[in-house]
Amino acid sequence: MKNYAMEFFGTFFLVLTIGLSGDPLTVGCVLMTMIYIGGHISGAHYNPAVSLAFWLRGRKTAAEVGGYMIAQLLGAIVAAQLVYWFAGSYFTVTAAAVFAKALTAEILFTLVLCFVILNLATTKRMEGNNIYGLAIGLTVTGAAYVVGDVSGAALNPAVGIGPMLVDVLLNNGNWTHLPLYTIGPFAGGALSVVLFKYFNPED
DSSP states (O other), X not given: OHHHHHHHHHHHHHHHHHHHTOOHHHHHHHHHHHHHHHTTTTOOOOSHHHHHHHHHHTSSOHHHHHHHHHHHHHHHHHHHHHXXXXXXXXXXXXXXXXXXXXXXXXXXXXXXXXXXXXXXXXXXXXXXXXXXXXXXXXXXXXHHHHHHHHHOXXXXXXXXXXXXXXXXXXXXXXXXXXHHHHHHHHHHHHHHHHHHHHHOTTO
């Protein structure tokens, strides 16, 4: 339960920061601190696509991943509601580009994010490193600057779906971007494992 509570906690603050600030550097810094806080407890995924990658990598069971994803989504939902309380408006991650371009951006940069995490957190050669939180935070920051105007740079189904669900239920929003923020990040997470195993066959 501590693992699930930490996944809720970290995802909550990640989504709260995105909703209230949206500044890529701020989001990256908060994610970095949440990773250092929770890395030794739950692994600090805070992202269903990362949890999927860990399962495909063989580092989490299906049951654990299911619990992680539920906790992450709940954290995102509660954070989205609190954003409304603070700011007086609902928010969702949206894409400016056409679906094919936005989807490609979500796949590619979620792949990079998960590939960074798998290399820093699951390889013997990188055991005990202290850079994992900084590297992951900077990856998210960089991705937001590069494709934020293309896909919204969610790279995380919880970030995409949680606020969207709140908007749909409480603000008559729509599910337009649901395929983008499910297919894209999950595909990127799965492909990252293929890439990881190619470059790290001994692990």
